[in-house]
Structures are given as C-alpha cells and as structure tokens.
Amino acid sequence: MRGLSLRNIWIVAKREYLERVRTRSFLASTFATPVLMSVLLLLPALIASSAARDLANQQPPPLRLVFASDNPGLAELARSQLLREDGAHYVVSIDPSLSNAEHDDLASRLDAAKIDGYVWLEDGALANPKIVFTTHRAGDAILHQRLSSALTYAFSAERLLQRGISVNDTASMLQRVDLRVVKAGHPPGVAELRGTIAVLLLVFVMFFSLLSYGVMVMRSVLEEKASRITEVLLCSTTAGELMSGKIIGTGSVAMTQIAVWFSIAAIGAARSPYVRAAVGELEAGVPLLIYFAIFYVLGFLLYSSIFAGVGAAFNSVDEAQQWNFVILLPLVAASGLILPVATSSDSMMAIAVSIFPFCAPVLMFERIAVHNPPAWQVALSIVAMLATIAASFYVCGRIYRVGILMYGKRPSLRELTRWYRHA
Amino acid sequence: MQPRVELVAVRKSYQGFVAVDDLTCSILPGQIFGLLGPNGAGKTSTIRMMIGITAPDSGIVRIFGAPLSRIAMHRVGYLPEERGLYRRMTVRDNLSFLGQLSGLSISTSAERIEGWTARLAIDEWLEHRVEELSKGMQQKIQFIAALLHDPDLIVMDEPFAGLDPMNSMQLKDILLELKTAGKTIVFSTHRMDQVEKLCDSICLVDRGKSVLQGNLKEIKAGYGSRFVQIDYDGDGRFLAESALIDSLNDYGNHAELSLKPGADSQELLRSAMSALNVRRFQVMEPSLEQIFIDHVTRK
Incomplete structure (x- = not known):
C-alpha cells in the first residue's frame, strides 16, 4: 500500500500532542523554566541596579x-x-x-x-x-x-x-575614549551585549529542546513497542504515517513550549524594564525568530527521524542509550563551538561547521544572529539539511517499519542493514 | 462466491527461519474460519500477512478480491495476540483514537463507544486510565476496538486467552451474532477445543505448512468412526500393546485412541473387556486436537 494518509498522520500527531501537553512534567518544565531563567538573568541585574536597592530601601554603607x-x-x-x-x-x-x-x-x-x-x-x-x-x-x-x-x-x-x-x-x-559597538543594520542604541546574551539564550534553547524532544520521540516509539500497541495500529495505518505523526506531534509539543517561553518573555519585556534588559533585542528581532523557527523545525525533523529509527530498533531505553550518544555527538560538538563561532563567525571553520547539516540548526542560526552570513551560505545549509532529512526519513523509516514489530534480542549492525534491505 | 481472503503460495521467513512455507488457503464470506496449530506453527505470521502488517517474501495475498488497500484496511478488525493499549490514556480516548484511525468520525466513534461499553458492562470505566483496569477488562476494550468500525472481516489471534468462562461465553455469543450478520471471522489459536464448536472451516498449520484444510464437518466425517474413548480401571498397558490401535493418548483411567484403518471397534471392545474393567466405551467423532495429532503423527 503506497502513499501517506494525511488524515491518519493528523490523528496520530493529535494524540501524541494532547497526551504530552497534558502531562504534569510538560506543565512543570514549561512554566518552571522561565521562572528559573528569570531568576538567573534578573538576579545579577537586580543586585547591580541601584534602583533595585532604592526599592528595597537598603542602601549598603559605602x-x-x-x-x-x-x-x-x-x-x-x-x-x-x-x-x-x-x-x-x-x-x-x-x-x-x-x-x-x-x-x-x-x-x-x-x-x-x-x-x-x-x-x-x-x-x-x-x-x-x-x-x-x-x-x-x-x-x-x-x-x-x-x-x-x-x-x-x-x-x-x-x-x-x-x-x-x-x-x-x-x-x-587623559579623557577616556567611549567605544560603542553598533551592529550593522541595527539602529544605534540597541544594547549589543544584551543582544548577544539573548542570541546565546536562543541557541541554548534550541540545543536543549532538540536534545530533549528528540529523545522523547525515541521514548514514545519504545513505549508503543513495550505496550504492544504497534500491531493494533499497523492494522489501520502504515508505519510511515505512524512515524510522521509521532514526529509532528512531538515537534508541536516542543514548539508549543518554546512559544509559551517566548510569550512569557514578550509579556515580561513589555511590563518590566529588567526583563526588557535581559531579553535584549528579542522584541525587535522578528526575522531572527523566523530563522529560529526554520532551523528548529529542520533540526527537529533530522534528529527525531533518527531517534524514531533507533527507538524502533531496540526494546528498551537502556538498550538504546549507547546509540543516543552517537546520535547526539554532532549536537554536543556544536554546543562546544557556540562561543568560538560567536567570536570568529566568518572563519573557514565556522562556515564549514555551520553548513554541516547535523550542526547547522545551532551554528548557522547562531551565525545569522551574530554576523549576517552571506545568503548563499544560509541557503546551502538549508538545502543540505533538507537533503539529509530526506535521506534520514528514507533510511530510518525503513528500519522503523521492520523494527517496530521486532522483539527479543538487540539487533546487530548487520541485522539493521538486513532490516533496511528487506523493508 | 468471491473469497474474503485468499492466500496463494505465500512464504515468509525471518533471518533464515521459514515461518510460513507455501501456504495456500481461501476464506469465504460469512464463515468462521479457524487457523489452527501449535505454538510457533506460523499462525501469527500468516495473519500479519493477511491483513498487511507484513508483506510476504513471495506469493499473493488478496483481501476482498484485491491486493490490500486503505479502503480494505478499514473493513478489517484485528485483535492481536499481544494485546496493546495506551496504558496512561483513558478507555474512551483509547477507543476514540483507534476508531478514528479505522476511518470513523469523532461523533460516530463516540456513539459506538457508548453502545459497546454498555453492552459489555464496562461503561462506568470509560473515564479511567487503562492501567487501572483488570486484564480481563482490558481484553474487552481491545475486543471493542477491533469491532468498533463494524468491519466485514474480523481477525482474532488467540481471542479467548485470559478470559474467564463468563466473558468467553459473552465473546462467543457476539461472534455468532456477527456471523449471522454476514461478517467473516478468522480465528487463530492453539487451543483447538475452544474453537472447534464455532468454526465452519479450518486450516491446520504445522511448521509453517498447511497440513489439513477444508470444511470442518467434512473433515470429521472423513475420519469415520475410528476414534474411541474408554473409561477403565486396571492395567492400561494392554492398550499400548494392542495391534488394533494406531495412536493412543492414555491418561491412566481414561484413554483416547484412533483405530488402525480397517480395524473393528467391536473387536477392540471385546479384548478390552477381557483385560480391563471397562466403565465406558464410546466410538465418536474425533476432536480437532485428535485430528491434528493423528495427522502430524502419520506424517
């Protein structure tokens, strides 16, 4: 049976989405994270701010x-x-x-x-x-x-x-020189240090979200395997629809969480000068947020399709654990390159790693945010990611199709290759 | 009459192990069909190919007269051997989700969920999570999920496993009702005694091959009066040594046996009475299990 039913993908995605957003852990992580971030970001500002001291009416002695x-x-x-x-x-x-x-x-x-x-x-x-x-x-x-x-x-x-x-x-x-750095294309007055902090914040949000929600796709596949519901589902839908629905549903949960965070930041920035200082240029950076959405979606599709394949191939989270590290290695490497890329954004190394599809979601986005790289580099990284996503969906989809009905011993690489060929 | 399901020379192997080997059979509309055999005979593999969960390595599978299509999938209800539901979802959400995947709208699905759960007396559990239900109740939910979309072909792998006698009877009554309504029902089980009263046709499989198939009444009639049950007191070794007996299943004071072709049951009765205290001697129609054992033993 060929072709994908959009209706079935929608039904699977809807279930995945509703089941995840209703959990206490989702609510806790969605609303506790901004509180924690606010504390981390605002506390130094509050401590340093004399206005805050005035508010507290506790001027320390000189x-x-x-x-x-x-x-x-x-x-x-x-x-x-x-x-x-x-x-x-x-x-x-x-x-x-x-x-x-x-x-x-x-x-x-x-x-x-x-x-x-x-x-x-x-x-x-x-x-x-x-x-x-x-x-x-x-x-x-x-x-x-x-x-x-x-x-x-x-x-x-x-x-x-x-x-x-x-x-x-x-x-x-001996008059001191007042050096001000103004980002090209931005009106003078935008606080660059605060802008950079906001960009790094976005990069870290992308990194941790890709990490946690990619693993969530894998866990979801493993749960379905363990509860033996896959066989019931496969009577009414295809493996491709199941995998696509799962990835879209879980991805939507991640996007919802990020949207809530951004909304909280926007409301906070509108109401509080301290939050506005902390989130920097986010309120003026709509194009940046669009790039964030593009690279986040592409990154999520890439990593979650691989995680879906891994989840289908194994029987438990423990078994899949060692593969997690291999999959996440490029993302971990990208996180280590965040600061070097920020300081020399147009170096050959920065260009190469930001076009490499497995690092591009984090590093190309970072370069766009801090440096405005040439359009061809941005386009090339997007095309490279799309091609890698297509290849990943093809290969992992085939492993998924066979793996979700396989129970018992952990498959070897040779067996995985056989699954791929016979799917 | 066009068969609901047709398998022609179907073969399926897993990593060198042949699970189904050159299997051919067809299932007619309105029948209860038993796919029977011991554990590991290839029943589940056959069913999975029948409803498109896996593809055969070779051979042809037709369902409703054509290769499996999405429309055909919505006309199939499946109860797998390994029962599976989302444990943290409520009964209603589970059923609604599975109903929608089988082509029902949300509202139709909701109506039917009310009807079926009321009939099986589990409507008060609709808002509970599946993990809160007993195994028997979960099985009922799974059963409803297979029937919710009113399928024309119902495929059930070990349907009575884990059910108490009352629930087994309820399930049997519903299945007979569905048969009367013109539905085709396929059973796969190794508990032949449970389904032989229900089946119209059977296919006995062993090691992936079909060893016997056809109309159950005709198969039994073909065995004539070669099967005997004896209740006795005394030394049963006499039976094992008798030249009249082809195969024997001796329980100590109860024995089930088949006579050799041409052997006379009256002669066996006379010799048994001289060696044992015979309490009951009955020439009878063979059970499916006896037919299976007889067939496999003779092969």
Whole structure:
C-alpha cells in the first residue's frame, strides 16, 4: 500500500500532542523554566541596579578606603578619579604619612573593620608603579579594576603635570575614549551585549529542546513497542504515517513550549524594564525568530527521524542509550563551538561547521544572529539539511517499519542493514 | 462466491527461519474460519500477512478480491495476540483514537463507544486510565476496538486467552451474532477445543505448512468412526500393546485412541473387556486436537 494518509498522520500527531501537553512534567518544565531563567538573568541585574536597592530601601554603607601617600597631589588625583567611576560608592580619605607607625595603625584599623582597605603609595611609586592595596575584600574584582584605573589615571596625570602641562590640558589629554559597538543594520542604541546574551539564550534553547524532544520521540516509539500497541495500529495505518505523526506531534509539543517561553518573555519585556534588559533585542528581532523557527523545525525533523529509527530498533531505553550518544555527538560538538563561532563567525571553520547539516540548526542560526552570513551560505545549509532529512526519513523509516514489530534480542549492525534491505 | 481472503503460495521467513512455507488457503464470506496449530506453527505470521502488517517474501495475498488497500484496511478488525493499549490514556480516548484511525468520525466513534461499553458492562470505566483496569477488562476494550468500525472481516489471534468462562461465553455469543450478520471471522489459536464448536472451516498449520484444510464437518466425517474413548480401571498397558490401535493418548483411567484403518471397534471392545474393567466405551467423532495429532503423527 503506497502513499501517506494525511488524515491518519493528523490523528496520530493529535494524540501524541494532547497526551504530552497534558502531562504534569510538560506543565512543570514549561512554566518552571522561565521562572528559573528569570531568576538567573534578573538576579545579577537586580543586585547591580541601584534602583533595585532604592526599592528595597537598603542602601549598603559605602566602602571606606585610605590612600596613604606623601604626595598629596597624586593621592587627590586618584581619589577624585575613583569617585568619578560609574556606580562608585566609596568614602576615600588621604593619609599624608608613610611612617611604619602609620602603616601599623592602618593595619589595625583594617582588622578592627574601621576601614575596608588602604593603598600604600610609597616614595618613588611614580618611577616604579607597583602599588599595594591591602584589604579583606580580595575577591571584589570591580573594586580592583576601578582602583587600577583610577591610579593609572592619577599617575599619568601626575607625570604630565610634572612636565609642566596645565591641569586642564592634562584632563583633556587623559579623557577616556567611549567605544560603542553598533551592529550593522541595527539602529544605534540597541544594547549589543544584551543582544548577544539573548542570541546565546536562543541557541541554548534550541540545543536543549532538540536534545530533549528528540529523545522523547525515541521514548514514545519504545513505549508503543513495550505496550504492544504497534500491531493494533499497523492494522489501520502504515508505519510511515505512524512515524510522521509521532514526529509532528512531538515537534508541536516542543514548539508549543518554546512559544509559551517566548510569550512569557514578550509579556515580561513589555511590563518590566529588567526583563526588557535581559531579553535584549528579542522584541525587535522578528526575522531572527523566523530563522529560529526554520532551523528548529529542520533540526527537529533530522534528529527525531533518527531517534524514531533507533527507538524502533531496540526494546528498551537502556538498550538504546549507547546509540543516543552517537546520535547526539554532532549536537554536543556544536554546543562546544557556540562561543568560538560567536567570536570568529566568518572563519573557514565556522562556515564549514555551520553548513554541516547535523550542526547547522545551532551554528548557522547562531551565525545569522551574530554576523549576517552571506545568503548563499544560509541557503546551502538549508538545502543540505533538507537533503539529509530526506535521506534520514528514507533510511530510518525503513528500519522503523521492520523494527517496530521486532522483539527479543538487540539487533546487530548487520541485522539493521538486513532490516533496511528487506523493508 | 468471491473469497474474503485468499492466500496463494505465500512464504515468509525471518533471518533464515521459514515461518510460513507455501501456504495456500481461501476464506469465504460469512464463515468462521479457524487457523489452527501449535505454538510457533506460523499462525501469527500468516495473519500479519493477511491483513498487511507484513508483506510476504513471495506469493499473493488478496483481501476482498484485491491486493490490500486503505479502503480494505478499514473493513478489517484485528485483535492481536499481544494485546496493546495506551496504558496512561483513558478507555474512551483509547477507543476514540483507534476508531478514528479505522476511518470513523469523532461523533460516530463516540456513539459506538457508548453502545459497546454498555453492552459489555464496562461503561462506568470509560473515564479511567487503562492501567487501572483488570486484564480481563482490558481484553474487552481491545475486543471493542477491533469491532468498533463494524468491519466485514474480523481477525482474532488467540481471542479467548485470559478470559474467564463468563466473558468467553459473552465473546462467543457476539461472534455468532456477527456471523449471522454476514461478517467473516478468522480465528487463530492453539487451543483447538475452544474453537472447534464455532468454526465452519479450518486450516491446520504445522511448521509453517498447511497440513489439513477444508470444511470442518467434512473433515470429521472423513475420519469415520475410528476414534474411541474408554473409561477403565486396571492395567492400561494392554492398550499400548494392542495391534488394533494406531495412536493412543492414555491418561491412566481414561484413554483416547484412533483405530488402525480397517480395524473393528467391536473387536477392540471385546479384548478390552477381557483385560480391563471397562466403565465406558464410546466410538465418536474425533476432536480437532485428535485430528491434528493423528495427522502430524502419520506424517
């Protein structure tokens, strides 16, 4: 009997879809994930945001720092520069003495928590700028960076002043350059760092969704084999319809989950500036979302057809486990390449792996998001994926047709080849 | 009359093992047909080819006079040997899904589900998950799934397995009703005693080959009065040594035997009475099981 009945595919897909979306695990993963993601994304923003602190009405006390130097001008330059840093919340005093007794006094005040740290600017520091900052806050990287920046400015300014440059000229010579990166084709003002975070978020959503829902197709086939319902189904429908319906139904569940996540993000972005900051350019990135949908669907069709074949070939999840790793290897490799591809998106390596059909769903999408690759590369990757999907459906469909009625011992590769030939 | 099912020189092998070998048989409309044989004889493989679940390696399968088509598939109801339902779905959802796959609309399917479950007294379980049902109830659901779309050809692999006597009787009554309505019913079973009262025609298979087939009454008549049952007290070794007996199944104080061709049952009775205390001696029509054993033994 040839040809596929769309009606039967629809009935099988509908059952698969409804059965999965009604489960508690689906509801939990669909609604708990955004909460978890929100916590992970928003918590740092909330912690860093002074507005959040105002909201909580719990402004922490400023850090108390001491610059000990026998060059009050240098110390004052460093102090004023430090207080100019964005988000600086410090009280800085200058100690003009560099005696041993003064050093001991500062150390004891630090131990008594009367100050949070002191910078010891010894005589000759200008010639040999190796400065010691003593503090209990050795892990505060932001403070260290700000101090380093302020001291570098102060030393440079002091050297210029000593060469007779006026204070105003010194200030203008040392004015910091404000470098802004603007993505080509995007209006200035889009926060690129936030945009990149959103892209990486999409890439990870694609990776984990392909992984979990591909495996779900395999589990579904194994469940039907174990419950022996396959034989009943095959009396009314064909193996091809069954496999197609299963893949479409499970794929629709995955798309539903992602749609819910995106909707929650969109609603959150509309209502909360913090969520808007976290999801970055998603709200303006409709073309990107279309690419996401295209590559997600293609990736899902490719991986789920292979998983369906594997599910049909074995009798239990345990048996199929070792094949899982082989199937997922390209996807795992692609996940390892996410950061290298993001930093050198137009390298030969990035082009090659993003056209390779098993990595393309993640890496070509990532390149589109961060780099705008040439259209021919995007088209080539889509054509390559379509051809691989067709081949996968053909080969795995044949294994599926025979495998779903096979019980007993685990098939060898030779037996799988025989199934393929005899299907 | 055009056969409902025709198998012509059908062969099927699995990895070198020949499950069905050159099998030819035809099943007429309105018949109850028994595909009988011991475990591993090739019954399930034959049925799977009959309804298109698997394709034969060689030979021809026709159903309703033509190669299997989608329309023909919707005219077949199948109860497989390995019962299977979605365990976490409700009874109603299971039946509705299987009914729709067999070509029914949602509304027709819903109506028939109500009717059949009420008739088999399991309507109160409609909203329960299948995993909550007893094995017997699950079997009833499976039975309904096979009949829901009112098929013209009903194929049942070991239909009475696991059913208690009351449910077996209910199933038998429904099948007879369906036969009266003109449906064709194919049984596959190794429990020949259970179906011989129902079957019009049979095909006995052994090691993938048909060893005997035809109208059951004619087959039995062909065996004449060569089968004897004896209830006795005493040393039954006499029976094993008798030159009149072709095959013997001795239970200690009850024996079932077939006489050699031309042997006289009265002569056996006389010699038995001289050696044993005979409580009952009955010349009778052979059972299907006896016919099968006799046939295979003689081969």
